[in-house]
Amino acid sequence: MSTHNKMKMLTAAALLAACGMASQVAHAAESAICYNCPPEWADWGTQLKAIARDTGIQVPQDNKNSGQALAQMVAEKSNPVADVVYYGVSFGIQAAGTGVIADYKPAHWDTIPAGMKDPDGKWVALHSGTMGFMVNVDALGGAPVPQSWDDLLKPEYKGMVGYLDPSSAFVGYVAAVAVNQAKGGTMQDFTPALSWFKKLQVNQPIVPKQTAYARLISGEIPILLDYDFNAYRAKYKDHANVAFVIPKEGTVTVPYVISLVKNAPHEANGKKVIDYVLSDKGQAIWANAYLRPVRPSAMSAEAKAKFLPDSDYARAQTVDYQQMADAQKAFSARYLSEIR
Numbered sequence: 001m002s003t004h005n006k007m008k009m010l011t012a013a014a015l016l017a018a019c020g021m022a023s024q025v026a027h028a029a030e031s032a033i034c035y036n037c038p039p040e041w042a043d044w045g046t047q048l049k050a051i052a053r054d055t056g057i058q059v060p061q062d063n064k065n066s067g068q069a070l071a072q073m074v075a076e077k078s079n080p081v082a083d084v085v086y087y088g089v090s091f092g093i094q095a096a097g098t099g100v101i102a103d104y105k106p107a108h109w110d111t112i113p114a115g116m117k118d119p120d121g122k123w124v125a126l127h128s129g130t131m132g133f134m135v136n137v138d139a140l141g142g143a144p145v146p147q148s149w150d151d152l153l154k155p156e157y158k159g160m161v162g163y164l165d166p167s168s169a170f171v172g173y174v175a176a177v178a179v180n181q182a183k184g185g186t187m188q189d190f191t192p193a194l195s196w197f198k199k200l201q202v203n204q205p206i207v208p209k210q211t212a213y214a215r216l217i218s219g220e221i222p223i224l225l226d227y228d229f230n231a232y233r234a235k236y237k238d239h240a241n242v243a244f245v246i247p248k249e250g251t252v253t254v255p256y257v258i259s260l261v262k263n264a265p266h267e268a269n270g271k272k273v274i275d276y277v278l279s280d281k282g283q284a285i286w287a288n289a290y291l292r293p294v295r296p297s298a299m300s301a302e303a304k305a306k307f308l309p310d311s312d313y314a315r316a317q318t319v320d321y322q323q324m325a326d327a328q329k330a331f332s333a334r335y336l337s338e339i340r
Contacts, residue, residue, distance in 0.1 A: 043289030066170035083270030088170025092123035093325035125255035129227030139219035162221035232290035
């Protein structure tokens with residue numbers, strides 16, 4: 001073979017190798033940043049793997065809570081890092097007023113109930129959760145499974161009750177709204193909830209800022225104010241001796257929502273991620289993780305059978321989420337002033 005032909009072959013091989021490397025780099029560049037997508041929460045771990053498998057978009061896990069996610073987006077407003085953000089509905093409503101999120105009406109928009117989406121597409125619900133008591137029965141030391149908000153104030157549960165910081169984490173704020181509604185309060189008056197939290201301090205509660213699922217499973221926190229979906233996951237997936245209780249005085253059900261970040265660095269990929277988690281496949285993942293999907297058709301009879309009976313869920317109410325969002329800052333200020 002002539003030197004000229006050898007050079008041609010080497011050049012061709014180099015070009016093919018370069019194209020292959022470019023293809024790998026391009027594939028690796030398919031990413032989107034989601035704030036507040038922790039793998040242990042709501043089975044985001046499975047969802048993120050499915051997004052990567054079915055769309056080719058890699059979404060790194062992120063362990064912020066709702067309040068931390070919103071605060072960081074506001075801080076990064078002039079130079080956004082995130083593409084999408086997942087948070088409790090009241091934070092979605094707050095974010096809509098800060099100018100940090102964009103309008104986006106995803107696929108299946110028309111099948112999503114009006115109360116579960118911002119009219120302009122600034123946020124859209126993915127699923128909902130019902131607040132209650134997630135109880136590690138084996139960690140109770142022989143005490144009975146509590147059945148009411150008042151039960152948690154009893155001396156036998158000293159050092160056993162945990163709740164996420166309601167001044168920062170959305171799930172903590174939902175717990176505050178739930179006990180407040182159960183005790184006769186309103187979105188304009190959180191005095192009943194604050195009175196209950198003051199009484200609970202005598203029992204030395206544990207108050208983490210981020211998801212405490214693993215600490216409940218280990219028994220470090222025997223009773224956690226949390227959502228039904230985390231309790232069912234612990235029971236059916238992790239096979240822990242965990243019970244979920246909807247307190248007899250009542251509770252609330254709230255949606256979790258997703259938004260596209262304004263001026264997102266990977267906007268097209270961010271849109272694909274939102275489309276995916278609202279698709280039949282994405283919604284089925286939520287349902288199989290014991291969440292009520294915003295598109296109920298994705299919930300199988302097998303998934304529904306893992307939930308408490310409808311008669312128990314009759315004690316769970318929806319609220320005016322706009323009022324809930326409007327009241328959050330004032331509640332947080334009072335909580336920080338009066339409880340901590």
